[in-house]
Amino acid sequence: MIDSSALRDKPTLTGDLVRLVPLAEEHADVFYEATQDAETRRLTGTHRVLTREEALRWCASRARRTDRLDLAIIDRAQGRYVGELSLMDVDADNESAAYRIALSAIQFTGRGLGREATRLVLDYAFSRIGLHRVWLEVYAFNMRAIAAYRACGFVVEGRLRDALLWEGRRHDALVMAALEGDFRKAEERAGR
Template identity: 70%
Template sequence: MIDLSALREKPTLAGERVSLVPLAVEHADDFFESTRDEEVRRLTGTHRRPDYDEIRDWCATRADQFDRLDMAIVEDPGGRFVGELALRDLDADNESAGYRIALSAIEFTGQGLGKEATRLVLDYAFNRVHLHRVWLSVYAFNMRAIAVYRSCGFSVEGRLRNALLWDERRHDALIMGVLESDFRRARD
Protein backbone atom coordinates (compact mmCIF):
# COMPACT_ATOMS: atom_id res chain seq x y z
CA MET A 1 0.00 0.00 0.00
CA ILE A 2 1.35 3.41 -0.93
CA ASP A 3 2.29 5.96 1.70
CA LEU A 4 0.65 9.27 0.80
CA SER A 5 2.48 11.03 3.63
CA ALA A 6 5.65 10.59 1.56
CA LEU A 7 4.16 12.92 -1.06
CA ARG A 8 3.13 15.47 1.57
CA GLU A 9 6.62 15.57 3.13
CA LYS A 10 8.37 17.32 0.22
CA PRO A 11 11.79 15.89 1.10
CA THR A 12 15.27 16.89 0.00
CA LEU A 13 17.03 14.01 -1.73
CA ALA A 14 20.82 14.24 -1.94
CA GLY A 15 22.96 12.53 -4.54
CA GLU A 16 26.62 12.86 -5.45
CA ARG A 17 26.27 15.63 -8.06
CA VAL A 18 22.67 16.80 -7.67
CA SER A 19 20.12 17.29 -4.95
CA LEU A 20 16.38 17.30 -5.38
CA VAL A 21 14.71 20.00 -3.32
CA PRO A 22 11.04 20.95 -3.12
CA LEU A 23 10.17 23.21 -6.05
CA ALA A 24 9.33 26.61 -4.58
CA VAL A 25 8.99 30.26 -5.49
CA GLU A 26 12.76 30.80 -5.24
CA HIS A 27 13.11 28.62 -8.36
CA ALA A 28 10.67 30.68 -10.43
CA ASP A 29 13.26 32.84 -12.24
CA ASP A 30 15.34 29.86 -13.36
CA PHE A 31 12.28 27.78 -14.19
CA PHE A 32 10.87 30.64 -16.28
CA GLU A 33 14.15 30.95 -18.20
CA SER A 34 14.07 27.23 -18.98
CA THR A 35 10.66 27.65 -20.63
CA ARG A 36 12.31 30.08 -23.08
CA ASP A 37 15.04 27.65 -24.22
CA GLU A 38 14.01 26.48 -27.71
CA GLU A 39 15.74 23.10 -27.47
CA VAL A 40 14.25 22.35 -24.07
CA ARG A 41 10.84 23.25 -25.48
CA ARG A 42 11.38 20.92 -28.46
CA LEU A 43 12.53 18.00 -26.31
CA THR A 44 9.52 18.38 -24.03
CA GLY A 45 7.08 19.19 -26.85
CA THR A 46 6.06 22.41 -25.12
CA HIS A 47 4.32 24.74 -27.56
CA ARG A 48 2.81 27.13 -25.05
CA ARG A 49 5.00 29.73 -23.38
CA PRO A 50 3.68 30.49 -19.91
CA ASP A 51 4.22 34.01 -18.61
CA TYR A 52 6.33 34.72 -15.55
CA ASP A 53 3.37 35.10 -13.19
CA GLU A 54 2.06 31.64 -14.17
CA ILE A 55 5.47 30.08 -13.44
CA ARG A 56 5.81 31.96 -10.16
CA ASP A 57 2.31 30.88 -9.05
CA TRP A 58 3.04 27.27 -10.09
CA CYS A 59 6.26 27.18 -8.07
CA ALA A 60 4.60 28.86 -5.08
CA THR A 61 1.81 26.26 -4.90
CA ARG A 62 3.80 23.02 -5.23
CA ALA A 63 4.14 22.51 -1.47
CA ASP A 64 0.33 22.50 -1.21
CA GLN A 65 -0.08 19.58 -3.62
CA PHE A 66 -0.40 16.38 -1.60
CA ASP A 67 -0.92 13.96 -4.50
CA ARG A 68 2.31 14.74 -6.35
CA LEU A 69 5.95 15.59 -5.77
CA ASP A 70 7.52 18.52 -7.66
CA MET A 71 11.26 18.91 -7.21
CA ALA A 72 13.94 21.33 -8.38
CA ILE A 73 17.18 19.69 -9.50
CA VAL A 74 20.16 21.62 -8.14
CA GLU A 75 23.79 20.97 -8.89
CA ASP A 76 26.13 20.05 -6.04
CA PRO A 77 28.23 21.87 -5.13
CA GLY A 78 27.03 25.36 -5.89
CA GLY A 79 23.25 24.95 -5.86
CA ARG A 80 22.74 25.97 -9.48
CA PHE A 81 19.24 25.14 -10.81
CA VAL A 82 19.60 22.55 -13.57
CA GLY A 83 15.98 21.49 -14.03
CA GLU A 84 12.83 20.18 -12.46
CA LEU A 85 10.96 16.91 -12.19
CA ALA A 86 7.70 15.55 -10.88
CA LEU A 87 6.01 12.39 -9.72
CA ARG A 88 2.46 13.10 -10.84
CA ASP A 89 -0.80 11.51 -11.99
CA LEU A 90 -0.86 9.32 -8.91
CA ASP A 91 -3.05 6.23 -9.18
CA ALA A 92 -3.15 5.09 -5.56
CA ASP A 93 -5.41 2.11 -6.28
CA ASN A 94 -2.86 0.68 -8.71
CA GLU A 95 0.24 1.95 -6.88
CA SER A 96 1.55 3.85 -9.88
CA ALA A 97 2.45 7.38 -10.90
CA GLY A 98 3.70 9.29 -13.90
CA TYR A 99 7.14 10.88 -14.10
CA ARG A 100 8.44 13.88 -15.95
CA ILE A 101 11.82 15.59 -15.99
CA ALA A 102 13.20 18.58 -17.85
CA LEU A 103 16.72 19.88 -17.63
CA SER A 104 16.72 23.66 -17.84
CA ALA A 105 19.30 24.02 -20.63
CA ILE A 106 21.07 21.83 -23.13
CA GLU A 107 24.38 22.61 -21.39
CA PHE A 108 23.28 20.23 -18.61
CA THR A 109 22.66 17.24 -20.89
CA GLY A 110 25.22 14.47 -21.30
CA GLN A 111 26.68 14.93 -17.82
CA GLY A 112 24.67 12.29 -15.97
CA LEU A 113 22.71 14.86 -13.96
CA GLY A 114 19.33 13.76 -15.30
CA LYS A 115 20.21 10.11 -14.74
CA GLU A 116 21.20 10.76 -11.14
CA ALA A 117 18.05 12.81 -10.52
CA THR A 118 15.90 10.06 -12.05
CA ARG A 119 17.51 7.40 -9.88
CA LEU A 120 17.03 9.52 -6.76
CA VAL A 121 13.33 10.08 -7.41
CA LEU A 122 12.73 6.43 -8.39
CA ASP A 123 14.43 5.25 -5.21
CA TYR A 124 12.08 7.54 -3.26
CA ALA A 125 9.05 6.44 -5.29
CA PHE A 126 9.67 2.74 -4.69
CA ASN A 127 11.19 2.73 -1.21
CA ARG A 128 9.34 5.56 0.52
CA VAL A 129 6.07 6.07 -1.39
CA HIS A 130 5.87 2.30 -2.06
CA LEU A 131 4.81 2.59 -5.67
CA HIS A 132 4.85 -0.52 -7.84
CA ARG A 133 5.13 1.21 -11.24
CA VAL A 134 6.30 4.55 -12.62
CA TRP A 135 5.62 5.52 -16.24
CA LEU A 136 6.55 8.36 -18.57
CA SER A 137 6.16 9.64 -22.10
CA VAL A 138 9.18 10.63 -24.23
CA TYR A 139 9.40 11.67 -27.87
CA ALA A 140 11.00 9.03 -30.07
CA PHE A 141 13.63 11.49 -31.39
CA ASN A 142 14.99 12.07 -27.87
CA MET A 143 17.45 9.18 -27.99
CA ARG A 144 19.62 10.51 -25.15
CA ALA A 145 16.67 10.57 -22.74
CA ILE A 146 15.50 7.12 -23.87
CA ALA A 147 18.98 5.72 -23.15
CA VAL A 148 18.95 7.28 -19.66
CA TYR A 149 15.50 5.87 -18.92
CA ARG A 150 16.55 2.40 -20.09
CA SER A 151 19.61 2.55 -17.81
CA CYS A 152 17.25 3.23 -14.89
CA GLY A 153 15.13 0.17 -15.68
CA PHE A 154 12.42 1.66 -17.92
CA SER A 155 11.13 -0.38 -20.87
CA VAL A 156 9.11 0.76 -23.86
CA GLU A 157 5.50 -0.27 -23.33
CA GLY A 158 3.83 1.45 -26.24
CA ARG A 159 3.92 4.09 -28.95
CA LEU A 160 1.63 7.04 -29.57
CA ARG A 161 1.92 7.63 -33.29
CA ASN A 162 2.25 11.22 -34.54
CA ALA A 163 1.71 12.56 -31.03
CA LEU A 164 3.72 15.75 -31.57
CA LEU A 165 3.61 18.26 -34.41
CA TRP A 166 6.79 20.33 -34.28
CA ASP A 167 8.08 22.52 -37.09
CA GLU A 168 5.62 20.95 -39.51
CA ARG A 169 6.86 17.42 -38.74
CA ARG A 170 5.03 14.74 -36.79
CA HIS A 171 6.79 12.67 -34.13
CA ASP A 172 5.86 9.58 -32.16
CA ALA A 173 5.89 9.45 -28.37
CA LEU A 174 7.00 6.35 -26.50
CA ILE A 175 5.34 5.24 -23.30
CA MET A 176 7.93 3.75 -20.97
CA GLY A 177 7.44 2.15 -17.58
CA VAL A 178 9.56 0.78 -14.78
CA LEU A 179 8.46 -1.65 -12.09
CA GLU A 180 10.07 -1.70 -8.69
CA SER A 181 11.80 -5.00 -9.55
CA ASP A 182 13.14 -3.55 -12.85
CA PHE A 183 14.60 -0.57 -11.00
CA ARG A 184 16.31 -2.79 -8.43
CA ARG A 185 17.87 -4.91 -11.20
CA ALA A 186 19.06 -1.82 -13.08
CA ARG A 187 20.53 -0.32 -9.91
CA ASP A 188 22.50 -3.41 -8.92
Template identity: 65%
Template sequence: MINTSALREKPTLIGENVRLVPLGPEHTDSYFSAGLDTEVRRLMGAHGHPTYEQARKWCESRADREDRLDLAITAPEDGRYLGELSLYDVSPENASAGYRIALSAIEFTGRGLGREATRLVLRHAFEEVGLHRIWLHVYAFNMRAIAVYRSCGFSVEGRLRDSLLWEGRRYDSLLMAVLRDGFDPS
Protein backbone atom coordinates in the same frame (compact mmCIF):
# COMPACT_ATOMS: atom_id res chain seq x y z
CA MET B 1 -1.25 0.77 -0.08
CA ILE B 2 1.17 3.60 -0.71
CA ASN B 3 2.58 6.03 1.83
CA THR B 4 0.93 9.30 0.79
CA SER B 5 2.76 11.19 3.55
CA ALA B 6 5.92 10.67 1.47
CA LEU B 7 4.25 12.89 -1.14
CA ARG B 8 2.99 15.50 1.34
CA GLU B 9 6.34 15.84 3.12
CA LYS B 10 8.53 17.15 0.32
CA PRO B 11 11.94 15.49 0.66
CA THR B 12 15.43 16.68 -0.14
CA LEU B 13 17.29 13.91 -1.95
CA ILE B 14 21.07 14.20 -2.15
CA GLY B 15 23.27 12.60 -4.77
CA GLU B 16 26.87 13.04 -5.76
CA ASN B 17 26.23 15.59 -8.53
CA VAL B 18 22.64 16.70 -7.93
CA ARG B 19 20.50 17.71 -5.01
CA LEU B 20 16.72 17.44 -5.36
CA VAL B 21 14.86 20.00 -3.28
CA PRO B 22 11.18 20.96 -3.12
CA LEU B 23 10.29 23.21 -6.05
CA GLY B 24 9.32 26.55 -4.58
CA PRO B 25 9.00 30.30 -5.17
CA GLU B 26 12.79 30.73 -5.05
CA HIS B 27 13.01 28.77 -8.32
CA THR B 28 10.58 30.98 -10.26
CA ASP B 29 13.17 32.97 -12.25
CA SER B 30 15.09 29.86 -13.32
CA TYR B 31 11.95 27.85 -14.02
CA PHE B 32 10.60 30.66 -16.18
CA SER B 33 13.91 31.08 -18.05
CA ALA B 34 14.09 27.34 -18.79
CA GLY B 35 10.66 27.57 -20.43
CA LEU B 36 12.03 30.16 -22.86
CA ASP B 37 14.70 27.77 -24.21
CA THR B 38 13.55 26.48 -27.62
CA GLU B 39 15.43 23.17 -27.38
CA VAL B 40 14.12 22.45 -23.89
CA ARG B 41 10.58 23.12 -25.16
CA ARG B 42 11.12 20.85 -28.20
CA LEU B 43 12.32 17.97 -26.01
CA MET B 44 9.25 18.43 -23.79
CA GLY B 45 6.89 18.95 -26.73
CA ALA B 46 5.79 22.30 -25.30
CA HIS B 47 4.78 24.71 -28.06
CA GLY B 48 4.42 27.69 -25.77
CA HIS B 49 5.93 28.79 -22.54
CA PRO B 50 4.36 30.07 -19.34
CA THR B 51 4.16 33.74 -18.58
CA TYR B 52 6.23 34.87 -15.63
CA GLU B 53 3.05 35.08 -13.55
CA GLN B 54 2.08 31.50 -14.46
CA ALA B 55 5.59 30.29 -13.57
CA ARG B 56 5.41 32.12 -10.24
CA LYS B 57 2.03 30.62 -9.38
CA TRP B 58 3.20 27.14 -10.39
CA CYS B 59 6.35 27.30 -8.25
CA GLU B 60 4.47 28.79 -5.29
CA SER B 61 1.76 26.10 -5.37
CA ARG B 62 3.95 22.98 -5.43
CA ALA B 63 4.41 22.68 -1.65
CA ASP B 64 0.63 22.56 -1.17
CA ARG B 65 0.10 19.56 -3.46
CA GLU B 66 -0.37 16.35 -1.54
CA ASP B 67 -1.04 14.20 -4.61
CA ARG B 68 2.28 14.72 -6.42
CA LEU B 69 5.94 15.49 -5.90
CA ASP B 70 7.68 18.38 -7.69
CA LEU B 71 11.40 18.80 -7.07
CA ALA B 72 14.02 21.23 -8.37
CA ILE B 73 17.27 19.69 -9.55
CA THR B 74 20.09 21.78 -8.13
CA ALA B 75 23.88 21.66 -7.96
CA PRO B 76 24.93 20.45 -4.49
CA GLU B 77 27.85 22.86 -4.17
CA ASP B 78 26.03 26.15 -4.86
CA GLY B 79 22.30 25.45 -5.27
CA ARG B 80 22.32 26.45 -8.95
CA TYR B 81 19.04 25.44 -10.63
CA LEU B 82 19.61 22.65 -13.17
CA GLY B 83 16.02 21.64 -13.90
CA GLU B 84 12.99 20.05 -12.33
CA LEU B 85 11.15 16.76 -12.14
CA SER B 86 7.76 15.47 -11.06
CA LEU B 87 5.95 12.38 -9.92
CA TYR B 88 2.36 13.12 -10.95
CA ASP B 89 -0.94 11.37 -11.69
CA VAL B 90 -0.30 9.27 -8.61
CA SER B 91 -2.82 6.45 -8.35
CA PRO B 92 -2.82 5.11 -4.77
CA GLU B 93 -5.19 2.33 -5.79
CA ASN B 94 -2.79 1.08 -8.46
CA ALA B 95 0.47 2.14 -6.75
CA SER B 96 1.53 3.90 -9.94
CA ALA B 97 2.53 7.38 -11.06
CA GLY B 98 3.72 9.33 -14.06
CA TYR B 99 7.22 10.81 -14.20
CA ARG B 100 8.73 13.72 -16.07
CA ILE B 101 12.06 15.50 -15.95
CA ALA B 102 13.40 18.59 -17.68
CA LEU B 103 16.93 19.89 -17.45
CA SER B 104 16.86 23.66 -17.72
CA ALA B 105 19.47 24.01 -20.48
CA ILE B 106 21.15 21.79 -23.05
CA GLU B 107 24.48 22.56 -21.37
CA PHE B 108 23.40 20.23 -18.53
CA THR B 109 22.77 17.24 -20.80
CA GLY B 110 25.29 14.48 -21.36
CA ARG B 111 26.78 14.81 -17.86
CA GLY B 112 24.76 12.11 -16.09
CA LEU B 113 22.70 14.63 -14.11
CA GLY B 114 19.35 13.42 -15.46
CA ARG B 115 20.28 9.79 -14.78
CA GLU B 116 21.32 10.55 -11.21
CA ALA B 117 18.21 12.65 -10.54
CA THR B 118 15.98 9.94 -12.02
CA ARG B 119 17.58 7.23 -9.89
CA LEU B 120 17.23 9.33 -6.74
CA VAL B 121 13.54 10.01 -7.29
CA LEU B 122 12.80 6.43 -8.36
CA ARG B 123 14.46 5.09 -5.22
CA HIS B 124 12.28 7.46 -3.16
CA ALA B 125 9.15 6.52 -5.13
CA PHE B 126 9.66 2.78 -4.72
CA GLU B 127 11.14 2.64 -1.23
CA GLU B 128 9.43 5.52 0.60
CA VAL B 129 6.19 6.14 -1.30
CA GLY B 130 5.68 2.46 -2.03
CA LEU B 131 4.86 2.73 -5.71
CA HIS B 132 4.93 -0.37 -7.91
CA ARG B 133 4.96 1.20 -11.41
CA ILE B 134 6.20 4.50 -12.81
CA TRP B 135 5.50 5.48 -16.40
CA LEU B 136 6.52 8.31 -18.72
CA HIS B 137 6.21 9.60 -22.26
CA VAL B 138 9.30 10.52 -24.28
CA TYR B 139 9.52 11.62 -27.90
CA ALA B 140 11.16 9.03 -30.14
CA PHE B 141 13.78 11.54 -31.37
CA ASN B 142 15.10 12.05 -27.82
CA MET B 143 17.57 9.16 -27.95
CA ARG B 144 19.65 10.47 -25.05
CA ALA B 145 16.65 10.49 -22.70
CA ILE B 146 15.55 7.05 -23.91
CA ALA B 147 19.02 5.67 -23.11
CA VAL B 148 18.89 7.20 -19.62
CA TYR B 149 15.46 5.76 -18.93
CA ARG B 150 16.54 2.30 -20.15
CA SER B 151 19.61 2.46 -17.88
CA CYS B 152 17.24 3.03 -14.94
CA GLY B 153 15.10 0.01 -15.83
CA PHE B 154 12.37 1.59 -17.99
CA SER B 155 11.08 -0.48 -20.93
CA VAL B 156 9.08 0.65 -23.94
CA GLU B 157 5.45 -0.40 -23.55
CA GLY B 158 3.90 1.38 -26.49
CA ARG B 159 4.08 4.04 -29.17
CA LEU B 160 1.74 6.97 -29.76
CA ARG B 161 2.13 7.60 -33.47
CA ASP B 162 2.47 11.18 -34.75
CA SER B 163 1.66 12.62 -31.32
CA LEU B 164 3.83 15.75 -31.72
CA LEU B 165 3.75 18.22 -34.59
CA TRP B 166 6.89 20.36 -34.40
CA GLU B 167 7.87 22.78 -37.14
CA GLY B 168 5.92 20.89 -39.77
CA ARG B 169 7.15 17.38 -38.83
CA ARG B 170 5.32 14.72 -36.86
CA TYR B 171 7.00 12.64 -34.18
CA ASP B 172 6.02 9.55 -32.23
CA SER B 173 5.93 9.42 -28.45
CA LEU B 174 7.04 6.31 -26.59
CA LEU B 175 5.31 5.08 -23.45
CA MET B 176 7.92 3.65 -21.09
CA ALA B 177 7.56 2.25 -17.59
CA VAL B 178 9.62 0.69 -14.82
CA LEU B 179 8.36 -1.68 -12.16
CA ARG B 180 9.76 -1.74 -8.66
CA ASP B 181 11.48 -5.09 -9.30
CA GLY B 182 12.97 -3.79 -12.58
CA PHE B 183 14.54 -0.66 -11.09
CA ASP B 184 18.33 -0.51 -11.12
CA PRO B 185 19.43 1.77 -8.24
CA SER B 186 23.15 1.63 -9.14
Protein backbone atom coordinates in the same frame (compact mmCIF):
# COMPACT_ATOMS: atom_id res chain seq x y z
CA MET C 1 -0.57 0.40 -0.28
CA ILE C 2 1.07 3.75 -0.90
CA ASP C 3 2.11 6.22 1.78
CA SER C 4 0.45 9.48 0.75
CA SER C 5 2.39 11.39 3.42
CA ALA C 6 5.47 10.83 1.23
CA LEU C 7 3.79 13.07 -1.36
CA ARG C 8 2.65 15.63 1.18
CA ASP C 9 6.00 15.90 3.00
CA LYS C 10 8.30 17.22 0.29
CA PRO C 11 11.72 15.54 0.62
CA THR C 12 15.23 16.68 -0.13
CA LEU C 13 17.13 13.88 -1.90
CA THR C 14 20.89 14.04 -2.32
CA GLY C 15 23.17 12.19 -4.71
CA ASP C 16 26.77 12.65 -5.81
CA LEU C 17 25.88 15.09 -8.62
CA VAL C 18 22.50 16.57 -7.74
CA ARG C 19 20.33 17.57 -4.84
CA LEU C 20 16.57 17.43 -5.32
CA VAL C 21 14.70 20.02 -3.27
CA PRO C 22 11.03 20.99 -3.15
CA LEU C 23 10.18 23.24 -6.10
CA ALA C 24 9.23 26.58 -4.57
CA GLU C 25 8.76 30.28 -5.23
CA GLU C 26 12.52 30.83 -4.89
CA HIS C 27 13.00 28.84 -8.12
CA ALA C 28 10.47 30.86 -10.15
CA ASP C 29 12.94 33.07 -12.03
CA VAL C 30 15.21 30.23 -13.18
CA PHE C 31 12.18 28.02 -13.86
CA TYR C 32 10.75 30.80 -16.03
CA GLU C 33 14.03 31.21 -17.92
CA ALA C 34 14.11 27.46 -18.56
CA THR C 35 10.63 27.60 -20.10
CA GLN C 36 11.94 30.13 -22.63
CA ASP C 37 14.63 27.75 -23.98
CA ALA C 38 13.58 26.52 -27.45
CA GLU C 39 15.42 23.20 -27.19
CA THR C 40 13.91 22.41 -23.78
CA ARG C 41 10.45 23.16 -25.16
CA ARG C 42 11.10 20.88 -28.19
CA LEU C 43 12.33 17.99 -26.03
CA THR C 44 9.30 18.29 -23.74
CA GLY C 45 6.83 19.06 -26.54
CA THR C 46 5.79 22.29 -24.85
CA HIS C 47 4.18 24.65 -27.37
CA ARG C 48 2.91 27.24 -24.92
CA VAL C 49 5.41 29.62 -23.33
CA LEU C 50 4.64 30.58 -19.74
CA THR C 51 4.61 34.17 -18.59
CA ARG C 52 6.79 35.14 -15.63
CA GLU C 53 3.65 35.47 -13.48
CA GLU C 54 2.45 31.97 -14.45
CA ALA C 55 5.87 30.53 -13.59
CA LEU C 56 5.78 32.27 -10.21
CA ARG C 57 2.27 30.96 -9.45
CA TRP C 58 3.25 27.43 -10.54
CA CYS C 59 6.38 27.30 -8.37
CA ALA C 60 4.65 28.90 -5.37
CA SER C 61 1.77 26.40 -5.51
CA ARG C 62 3.84 23.17 -5.52
CA ALA C 63 4.24 22.88 -1.74
CA ARG C 64 0.46 22.87 -1.28
CA ARG C 65 -0.06 19.92 -3.63
CA THR C 66 -0.51 16.70 -1.67
CA ASP C 67 -1.25 14.53 -4.71
CA ARG C 68 2.09 14.93 -6.49
CA LEU C 69 5.76 15.61 -5.95
CA ASP C 70 7.56 18.49 -7.73
CA LEU C 71 11.28 18.88 -7.11
CA ALA C 72 13.93 21.29 -8.36
CA ILE C 73 17.20 19.73 -9.55
CA ILE C 74 20.25 21.50 -8.14
CA ASP C 75 23.73 20.81 -9.56
CA ARG C 76 25.79 20.17 -6.42
CA ALA C 77 29.09 21.23 -8.03
CA GLN C 78 27.79 24.67 -9.01
CA GLY C 79 24.93 25.04 -6.53
CA ARG C 80 22.56 26.11 -9.29
CA TYR C 81 19.15 25.10 -10.56
CA VAL C 82 19.38 22.89 -13.66
CA GLY C 83 15.81 21.66 -14.04
CA GLU C 84 12.81 20.14 -12.37
CA LEU C 85 10.94 16.86 -12.17
CA SER C 86 7.56 15.56 -11.08
CA LEU C 87 5.85 12.41 -9.90
CA MET C 88 2.21 13.01 -10.79
CA ASP C 89 -1.05 11.32 -11.76
CA VAL C 90 -0.64 9.04 -8.76
CA ASP C 91 -2.98 6.05 -8.94
CA ALA C 92 -3.05 4.78 -5.35
CA ASP C 93 -5.24 1.78 -6.18
CA ASN C 94 -2.72 0.49 -8.71
CA GLU C 95 0.42 1.83 -6.95
CA SER C 96 1.43 3.71 -10.10
CA ALA C 97 2.46 7.26 -11.04
CA ALA C 98 3.63 9.24 -14.05
CA TYR C 99 7.07 10.84 -14.19
CA ARG C 100 8.49 13.78 -16.09
CA ILE C 101 11.79 15.60 -15.99
CA ALA C 102 13.13 18.67 -17.79
CA LEU C 103 16.72 19.85 -17.68
CA SER C 104 16.75 23.59 -18.27
CA ALA C 105 19.38 23.92 -21.00
CA ILE C 106 21.52 21.88 -23.33
CA GLN C 107 24.66 22.65 -21.26
CA PHE C 108 23.25 20.48 -18.47
CA THR C 109 22.69 17.39 -20.62
CA GLY C 110 25.22 14.61 -21.07
CA ARG C 111 26.66 15.01 -17.56
CA GLY C 112 24.55 12.36 -15.81
CA LEU C 113 22.50 14.90 -13.85
CA GLY C 114 19.14 13.75 -15.23
CA ARG C 115 20.02 10.09 -14.81
CA GLU C 116 20.99 10.59 -11.17
CA ALA C 117 17.89 12.71 -10.50
CA THR C 118 15.75 9.95 -12.02
CA ARG C 119 17.47 7.29 -9.92
CA LEU C 120 16.95 9.31 -6.74
CA VAL C 121 13.26 9.92 -7.39
CA LEU C 122 12.63 6.29 -8.42
CA ASP C 123 14.24 5.04 -5.21
CA TYR C 124 11.99 7.43 -3.26
CA ALA C 125 8.93 6.37 -5.27
CA PHE C 126 9.48 2.69 -4.65
CA SER C 127 10.99 2.72 -1.14
CA ARG C 128 9.15 5.59 0.54
CA ILE C 129 5.89 6.15 -1.37
CA GLY C 130 5.36 2.44 -2.00
CA LEU C 131 4.74 2.62 -5.74
CA HIS C 132 5.11 -0.47 -7.91
CA ARG C 133 5.18 1.21 -11.34
CA VAL C 134 6.40 4.58 -12.63
CA TRP C 135 5.71 5.46 -16.27
CA LEU C 136 6.52 8.26 -18.68
CA GLU C 137 6.25 9.42 -22.27
CA VAL C 138 9.33 10.47 -24.23
CA TYR C 139 9.54 11.60 -27.84
CA ALA C 140 11.21 9.01 -30.06
CA PHE C 141 13.79 11.55 -31.30
CA ASN C 142 15.10 12.12 -27.74
CA MET C 143 17.65 9.31 -27.81
CA ARG C 144 19.72 10.71 -24.92
CA ALA C 145 16.71 10.66 -22.59
CA ILE C 146 15.67 7.18 -23.76
CA ALA C 147 19.16 5.85 -22.95
CA ALA C 148 19.10 7.47 -19.50
CA TYR C 149 15.65 6.01 -18.76
CA ARG C 150 16.77 2.55 -19.87
CA ALA C 151 19.79 2.79 -17.56
CA CYS C 152 17.35 3.39 -14.68
CA GLY C 153 15.25 0.31 -15.52
CA PHE C 154 12.58 1.80 -17.80
CA VAL C 155 11.30 -0.48 -20.56
CA VAL C 156 9.45 0.59 -23.72
CA GLU C 157 5.83 -0.53 -23.44
CA GLY C 158 4.32 1.13 -26.48
CA ARG C 159 4.33 3.85 -29.09
CA LEU C 160 1.94 6.76 -29.53
CA ARG C 161 2.10 7.47 -33.23
CA ASP C 162 2.29 11.11 -34.39
CA ALA C 163 1.80 12.32 -30.83
CA LEU C 164 3.69 15.60 -31.36
CA LEU C 165 3.40 18.12 -34.18
CA TRP C 166 6.52 20.30 -34.02
CA GLU C 167 7.40 22.82 -36.70
CA GLY C 168 5.35 21.00 -39.32
CA ARG C 169 6.69 17.50 -38.55
CA ARG C 170 4.98 14.74 -36.61
CA HIS C 171 6.84 12.66 -34.05
CA ASP C 172 6.01 9.49 -32.14
CA ALA C 173 6.14 9.26 -28.36
CA LEU C 174 7.29 6.15 -26.54
CA VAL C 175 5.55 4.97 -23.39
CA MET C 176 8.13 3.61 -20.96
CA ALA C 177 7.72 2.24 -17.45
CA ALA C 178 9.91 0.99 -14.63
CA LEU C 179 8.58 -1.56 -12.20
CA GLU C 180 10.29 -1.67 -8.83
CA GLY C 181 12.04 -4.92 -9.80
CA ASP C 182 13.30 -3.38 -13.06
CA PHE C 183 14.78 -0.46 -11.15
CA ARG C 184 16.43 -2.68 -8.52
CA LYS C 185 18.01 -4.86 -11.27
CA ALA C 186 19.32 -1.75 -13.05
CA GLU C 187 20.83 -0.55 -9.77
CA GLU C 188 22.52 -3.95 -9.25
CA ARG C 189 23.93 -3.89 -12.80
CA ALA C 190 25.34 -0.41 -12.09
CA GLY C 191 26.95 -1.66 -8.86
CA ARG C 192 24.75 0.34 -6.50
